[in-house]
Amino acid sequence: MSEPGPAVANAAPGTDPVRYGRILLKLSGEALLGDRQYGVDPEFCLTIARQIAQVKALGVQIGIVVGGGNIFRGLAASARGMDRATGDYIGMLATVMNGLALQDALEKTGLPTRVMSAIGMNEIAEPYIRRRAVRHLEKGRVAIFVAGTGNPYFTTDSAAALRAVEIGAEVLLKATKVDGVYDADPLTHPGARRYAELVYADLLRDQLKVMDAAAVSLCMENDLPIVVFDLNEANNIVRVARGEAVGTLISGSKSG
Numbered sequence: 001m002s003e004p005g006p007a008v009a010n011a012a013p014g015t016d017p018v019r020y021g022r023i024l025l026k027l028s029g030e031a032l033l034g035d036r037q038y039g040v041d042p043e044f045c046l047t048i049a050r051q052i053a054q055v056k057a058l059g060v061q062i063g064i065v066v067g068g069g070n071i072f073r074g075l076a077a078s079a080r081g082m083d084r085a086t087g088d089y090i091g092m093l094a095t096v097m098n099g100l101a102l103q104d105a106l107e108k109t110g111l112p113t114r115v116m117s118a119i120g121m122n123e124i125a126e127p128y129i130r131r132r133a134v135r136h137l138e139k140g141r142v143a144i145f146v147a148g149t150g151n152p153y154f155t156t157d158s159a160a161a162l163r164a165v166e167i168g169a170e171v172l173l174k175a176t177k178v179d180g181v182y183d184a185d186p187l188t189h190p191g192a193r194r195y196a197e198l199v200y201a202d203l204l205r206d207q208l209k210v211m212d213a214a215a216v217s218l219c220m221e222n223d224l225p226i227v228v229f230d231l232n233e234a235n236n237i238v239r240v241a242r243g244e245a246v247g248t249l250i251s252g253s254k255s256g
Contacts, residue, residue, distance in 0.1 A: 012089060019243030022061040024164035026239060029070035029098055031231055035186050039070060045105035051237045052142065053109040056212065063139040063167050064144045064218045065160040066102055068094025074152070088152035090121060099146035100124065105182070112141045118150030118159075130166045137167065152178065165222045171238055172224055174211065175231035180248035181210050188226040196245065197254045210250070220249075226250040 031048070034041025055061060071094035074087030097117045106113045114136050117125040126132070128145060136143045146160040156173075183190040183206075193196045197203075200220035205209055210228055211215075219226055230238050230249030239246045 018058050018060055018241045020060065020170040020241055022041040022063075022169050023055075023241060024063045024065065024160060024167065024169040024172050025237065026160035026172060027064060027177070027231070028104070028156075030119045030171065030177070031175055032066070032098055032101065033070050037140045042101070042105065045101055046108060048106040048109070049102070049105035050110045052106060053111055054238045055186075055241050056111055056140075057143065058126065059242060061140075062142050063133065063137060063169060064099075064102065064142065064164060065156055065163055065235070066095055066098045066144060066146060067156040068092070068098055071097060077086045085152040088148075088154075089119075092147040092150070095146045095148060096125065097120065098175045099144045103144055106142055106144075106158065112139075112239075113144060114141050115146055117217065118145070118147040119205045126240070133163075134167055143167075155212050157211040158218070161211070161215040161224070164224055167250065169224070171240070172219060172226045173237065175237075176224060176228055177230065177232065179230040179249070181208055181228050181231065193237060195248050198248060199253060200250060201251065216250075220252070223252055 004199040019034055027048070031042045032045055034044030052062060059062045072091050074084065074089070074091035077090070080090060095118060103113045103115050114131055115125040116128040118128045121171035125146065133143050133145070145159065145163045148156050149162055150155055160174070178186055178232055180194045181198060182192040183192050186192040186194070202208065203216050204213060211226070227247055227249055228238050229240060236246055
């Protein structure tokens with residue numbers, strides 16, 4: 001059973017009210033690429049860190065799950081003949097590298113940060129322990145969760161949903177390169193329609209490629225809303241935390 005997140009009233013004095021007091025931000029590995037084709041762009045990491053710092057200044061508690069697709073994808077390696085479990089473990093190690101890069105950027109903005117790994121590597125990251133993670137958040141630290149769930153055959157989307165539920169996050173924010181969920185790929189279909197709101201069942205029924213079914217089901221079972229938004233748009237993380245209509249909101253029911 002997860003512990004409840006903080007009340008909205010916990011926003012820092014003198015700041016605008018926020019809708020969500022504790023959030024889980026899911027960043028893909030590709031989000032750290034910037035303009036590069038491979039690896040991590042320190043400057044773009046710093047841009048992301050500054051956005052997170054703005055949210056933190058509102059009094060919001062922040063956990064982050066980061067992927068590793070900019071370095072290695074276990075599923076793609078499996079398709080080329082590598083053992084799936086081995087590929088997934090290599091992918092988990094890639095998320096650790098990304099987590100450390102993001103920690104460095106966050107600390108450059110003055111935010112105390114802890115990297116917590118589902119796979120033991122005590123010299124560079126703390127082991128993931130749910131109660132310790134919650135305590136870090138309560139102490140005002142940003143917690144970065146790496147190495148997925150620690151198990152092969154699970155995506156970092158599933159890891160994000162799991163960690164969000166465990167820490168009592170009030171919303172799961174999925175940062176992407178587009179401004180929400182569309183009925184077709186907007187990059188190849190100019191007439192694609194963006195959804196302002198969806199219910200969990202829509203994702204599963206229509207097989208919308210937002211998150212895998214395991215992640216969506218976990219969010220649905222725990223009534224955890226998901227917001228899919230464009231990370232490249234300035235201040236979007238802050239706007240979501242304040243409850244503004246940004247991207248696509250996925251929940252148990254539509255407001256309208």
